[in-house]
Amino acid sequence: MENVMEKVMYKVDEVIDLIQQNKRLLLSGDESLLKQLPKGNWIAGTIPYFMAEEGGVCTKDEIQVTEIPEYAEEIKCITYDIASIKNVYKDGYENGYTVLIIPGLSDAHLSFAINAPDYKQFATKPLIGWISGVQLDELSKVSPKTYFGPDAVLSDKNAVAMHVKLPTTKYAEISITNLFKQGYGDTIEFVESGFCAKEAIINGKLQNFAEYVTLKDIDTRLPLVADYNGIMINISFQNIDCKLGCVKFYAPVFTGMEYQLALPVNNYIEQFTDLIKQQGIEEVAFSCNCILNYLYSELEGKKTGNITGPITFGEIAYQLLNQTMVNLEIKDI
Amino acid sequence: MSDVQMQNPIWNDILLGKIQVDLKFLAGKILLSRWQLALRRDFSPINLERAKADVITLYENNIHLANAKKDVESILNPTHSLVR
Numbered sequence: 001m002e003n004v005m006e007k008v009m010y011k012v013d014e015v016i017d018l019i020q021q022n023k024r025l026l027l028s029g030d031e032s033l034l035k036q037l038p039k040g041n042w043i044a045g046t047i048p049y050f051m052a053e054e055g056g057v058c059t060k061d062e063i064q065v066t067e068i069p070e071y072a073e074e075i076k077c078i079t080y081d082i083a084s085i086k087n088v089y090k091d092g093y094e095n096g097y098t099v100l101i102i103p104g105l106s107d108a109h110l111s112f113a114i115n116a117p118d119y120k121q122f123a124t125k126p127l128i129g130w131i132s133g134v135q136l137d138e139l140s141k142v143s144p145k146t147y148f149g150p151d152a153v154l155s156d157k158n159a160v161a162m163h164v165k166l167p168t169t170k171y172a173e174i175s176i177t178n179l180f181k182q183g184y185g186d187t188i189e190f191v192e193s194g195f196c197a198k199e200a201i202i203n204g205k206l207q208n209f210a211e212y213v214t215l216k217d218i219d220t221r222l223p224l225v226a227d228y229n230g231i232m233i234n235i236s237f238q239n240i241d242c243k244l245g246c247v248k249f250y251a252p253v254f255t256g257m258e259y260q261l262a263l264p265v266n267n268y269i270e271q272f273t274d275l276i277k278q279q280g281i282e283e284v285a286f287s288c289n290c291i292l293n294y295l296y297s298e299l300e301g302k303k304t305g306n307i308t309g310p311i312t313f314g315e316i317a318y319q320l321l322n323q324t325m326v327n328l329e330i331k332d333i
Numbered sequence: 334m335s336d337v338q339m340q341n342p343i344w345n346d347i348l349l350g351k352i353q354v355d356l357k358f359l360a361g362k363i364l365l366s367r368w369q370l371a372l373r374r375d376f377s378p379i380n381l382e383r384a385k386a387d388v389i390t391l392y393e394n395n396i397h398l399a400n401a402k403k404d405v406e407s408i409l410n411p412t413h414s415l416v417r
Contacts, residue, residue, distance in 0.1 A: 117367040122364065122367070123360045123363050123364040123367075123391065124360070124364075124390070124391050124394060126360070171397065171398055173359075173398065173400070174359055174360070175359060176359065228362050228363055228365075228366035229353070229356050229361075229362040229365050229366050229369075230355065230356060230362060231359060231362045231363065231366075254370060255374075256370045256373045256374060257370055317359065317363075318359070318360060318363050318364075319363060333397055
């Protein structure tokens, strides 16, 4: 396996140098570092957790950098608010890819999560990205943000995207690496789509979902999993609100989709390394992994193969995902 | 994709979940799943035609990609691909 860039963690001064060299950059880091950067060809999101060269790390001293390959013919950076985010697929180049960063907990985040499948040209062009975040113990004090490099402007409302045009000799391919599989337990359907569920149809019977999760003593570190024609799509539990009698999730559940609780993953690193080999992932141009994988599988200090990138509050591969690593590869036609 | 291939009834069968095909192309899997979900709520002929056009356009636009090409071959050559 070979990475496009070996060094991925940079000091602020080094990133300023790269920006001044007109490099086209995807950045992730703490707000205190990102706000020091000059205008340029970059977009960024806040997060202090990374899959770094040496393994999982939490740092506010360095910025994670992904450089757009030199063979990319053109880029365009666009900000999207809650009204315009529906254009994110349409705005992409015919042959290329788009990297989208959305501020965590923003209206744009919620809107994209629920409505992306209805956007014009949904899934017709490669779209990868992530949801920005903050250090977990600062969640109530600091809002996740995005940065629009061309104006060096930050936002806790607007998403930012870099659309990248590839030469006709290359194409972008997005894959997901998800260790979770549907278990063999109850089949769960939800009566309403959204981030919160009060009732669910469990094995055909309508039940209060919070009661169900509590009575069954379900391990909420394991996600609900839906089968999308062979691809496992996770929905992670956020919390159970006993007062309101509802269960909150980090991504929306959809009515009509059948979910099952995931099977446990015993050794994340070992299974992850095996899966990457099975998938034949070779040259990763961009990748990100989920904060819940980092926490629940205790990835701090552990290497997830040679793959690097931000650890995020949500991953995007065409649509919002949870507890999943997403990968962008650029291949020759 | 030729008109004959577009008119192949297998597209309807896949979209309506009557048969499953072992797909490789991630965008195809996700788009197909979203339409299958929508068609469970509204399986009117108009909606089915929209779904078919959407999915076929995706594959047409990406036919140069190895996984998309494999999927189209699997879809149009069901003796090798039907899993149910």
